[in-house]
Amino acid sequence: DIVNADKMSGRTRKYKIIFSPQKFYACEMVLEEEGVFGDVTCDEWSFYLLPLDEDIISMELPEFFRDYFLEGDHRWIPSVARALQLLNSLYGPFGRAYGIGRCAKMSHELWRELEEDGENDGQGRKPEISNSPALALPADTDYVTALCSQVVYEGLVDDTFRIKCGGVDFGPDVTSSDKSIKVLLNAQDKVFNQIRNEHFSSVFGFLSQKSRNLQAQYDRRxxxxxxxxxxxxxxELKGLKQEHRLLSLHIGACESIMKKKTKQDFQEMIKAEHCECCSLPHSCGCPVPIQC
Known part of the structure; x- marks a missing residue:
């Protein structure tokens, strides 16, 4: 729309579109249909893997599940293969590769083809460093686990606020102000790092004790x-203020989660999911146990 509007007004500008992580043929078709294909320059930003934390890297492709498993679209398989190739080139060959399902098989085969092409081009390979295995578990291996309610703090933050690229937007109900704040959730957040994998029932107690310890450090003055x-x-003061700010945000997040989960009969939902996954007898309250 912008390009065509500029054409009609006689305005001349340069246009560049960056596709990430890769450019598809369908994108060029859309540009041709709109009559602007010759007016724009296209490029790719092939990042493939984003470091979200000290021990977590992610492709951040929320479209993958819908495209592959629901619509049968294989366009993201090359991205997965290139991500494996990138890891392989940085850290040396994987000791072994394990996979389950057709998606894993396709990704592995394409990755091996890319590796062979690289060897034939004389790029060479790095020696083994860690001899670590590669494990591919597609979502269709276990749909149930991914759909069950999460009970640790990080999982509930994701369910409630949606974590995107390692960050989350806390709204006014959390910040106790009229502004929203974007917070990175990683190991650098000392408060979050200590409670991220804790069962939600124990998080409030930890934050309460953390608040008392922080106040004691202030009182030393x-x-x-x-x-x-x-x-x-x-x-020390700057670090204490930062920790106090993060502590306030996570306490606010916990309160917001509690309000929403209380309205949703969270405990009843957990009980029902437990019955379905474990196929418990009728004493748990479920009319018919379901074998997963």
Whole structure:
């Protein structure tokens, strides 16, 4: 629309479209249908893997599940294969590769083809470093687990606020202000790092104790002389303020989660899911146990 509007008004500009992680033929078809294919320059940003945390990398392709498993579209398979090739080139060959299902098989075969093409081109390969295995488990291997309610803090934050690319938007109900705040959830957030894998029932107790400890650190200022106060301000105060801010946000997030889950009869939902997954007898309250 912008390109055609500029044409009609006689305005001349340069246009560039960057497709990520790759450009598909369908994209060019759309540009041709709109009559702007010759007016724009196309490029690709092939990032493939994003580091979300110290020990987590992700392709961040939320469209993959719908496209492959629901619509039978295989266009993301090359991206998966190239991501494996990237890991292989950075850290050396995988010791072994394991996979389950057709999606894993297709990704592995295309990855091996890319590796062979690279060897034939004389690019060479790095020596083995860790001899770590590669494990591919497509979503259709276990639909049930992915659909069950999450009970750890990080999972409930994702269910409630949606974590995207390692970050989350906390709204006014969490920040206790009229503004929303985007927070990165990773190991650098000391509060989050300690509670991310904790069962939600124990998170409030931890945050309460953390709040008391933080207050005790603030109270140490009262008995300090000038030199000690100077060191406290220059070395500790900034970190304490940052930790206090994060603590307030996570307490607000917990309160928001509690309100929403209470309305949804969360405990009853967990009980029903437990019955379905474990095929428990009628004593649990389910009319008919379901074998997964």
């Amino acid at each position: 009262r008995g300090m002389d000038i030199k000690q106060m100077k060191n406290f301000v220059s070395q």
